[in-house]
Amino acid sequence: MVPNICHFIAGMSPDEEFKFVYYVAAVSAIKINKPKRVNYFYSFEPHGRWWEELKKIKEVELHQVPLPTHFGEKKIIHPQHRADNLRMEILKEYGGVYLDFDTICVKPYARMLKYKFAMGVESEGALCNAVIFSEPKAEFLDLWSEPYAETFKPDGWGEAGVELPFEVAKQNPSKITLLRPELFYRPMWNETHKIFSDLCSVVPKDLYILHFWNKYSKDYTDDIKGFDWAKKNQHTLYGKLLLKFCQFSL
Secondary structure, three states, X not given: OOOOEEEEEOOOOOOOEOOHHHHHHHHXXXXXXXXXXXXXXXXXXXXXXXXXXXXXXXXXXXXXXXXXXXXXXXXXXXXXXXXXXHHHHHHHHHOEEEEOOOEEEOOOXXXXXXXXXXXXXXXXXXXXXXEEEEOOOOHHHHHHHOOHHHXXXXXXXXXXXXXXXHHHHHXXXXXXXXXXXXXXXXXXXXXXXHHXXXXXXXOXXXXXXXXXXXXXXXXXXXXXXXXXXXXXOOOOHHHHHHHHHOHHHO
């Protein structure tokens, strides 16, 4: 089984501001899923009000780690690829639930803890690594790691982190459970307006953890400074989630 421990990563580049929405990711995980602990890993310590608030949460343990610099002999350029490297090492050692900081938990994920290893389908040919459930030393992680350095492209994007696990899953279906995209990844990366600006009448019933695609939603999330945003934007999906699940601590 997957231990109920949550892992987040921040600070893969210097001078990173820790946004309110990243804080909400940790708070929602704690409120909705009651993990035994929340590990936050960073290389460069982030800054800002919400990082200081995160430090006050008793369930959160901070871990400063060396900055990932290479996959094999290939230099890592993008901060996102550094996090790709680190999350796999974290899950091998601890097991647990990895969550990107651009997520918000909606419903308890308890039923998914029964798997040995599980990821959600993003689209045809791709498994998104923003949400991962893993036993410690899961076999799938080793199978994914073996061709990683060869597949990795420093100037690319998802070749090793998103497309490769899909190919490994096709060849080793017994080592992974594939979860429907509606659980985490709808709306898609090119539909962030459906998360932050469009009218949302009800929260989708299949949604367990919303991944809101930080790279593509930055123009929205930069404007969300605190809980007041939800009151003014309660017609949106993200506004509804803030109001319903995070009011207790914000």
